Amino acid sequence: MTEDSFAHLRERGMRRMLEVTCADETTPAPPIEPRSVEDHAVTVVFGDLWCGEALSDRDRRLITLGVLGALGAERELPWHIKGALESGDLTPEQLREVTLQIAHYAGVPRGASMSAIIRETTGATSPDEKGGQR
Incomplete structure (x- = not known):
């Protein structure tokens, strides 16, 4: 890959990440x-992977949230939770379902986390507000 094409992917990745x-x-x-x-993530993950046409953004969000939740990726989750809610791709109720799936397949501590x-991330003060688990 040439430096120009890598730079193009990096620029596209920064836009797509935002x-x-x-x-x-x-x-x-x-x-x-x-x-x-971080450079690799922006360039490859957002500049290429998140630009693919075979899956919708909503599909990618569900997969990403599931994997990050199962891994306990506390640093990355808030970005993706905020993006899922603000884009309208997922509702608070759907996020609750994601946490239930994670709890059953990756363990209750991961789902609770x-x-x-x-x-x-949402500023909810109780589990039933803005996407928290019931």
């Missing part, structure tokens, strides 16, 4: 060092 996470235009892009894990992260 779309997926529903960051507004004033959100500064995080500093990313060349050849870092994701439920707590949803509440923290």
Whole structure:
């Protein structure tokens, strides 16, 4: 891959990452060092994977939330939870169902952790508000 095509993928990846996470235009892009894990994620994951046409954004969000929840990826989950809700791809009720799936397939602690992260991300004060698990 040429440096120009890599740079194009990186630029497309930054735009797509902001779309997926529903960051507004004033959100500064995080500093990313060349050849870092973050650079790879922006370039490959958002510049290529999230631009594929075989799955909808909603499908990709469900898969991503399931995997991140199962892994307990507390740093990445808030971005994807916010993006799922703000894009309208998922409702709070659907997020609750995601946490139930995670609890049964990856363990109750993972599902409960994701439920707590949803509440923290949305500012909900009780489990029934804005997507928390019942």
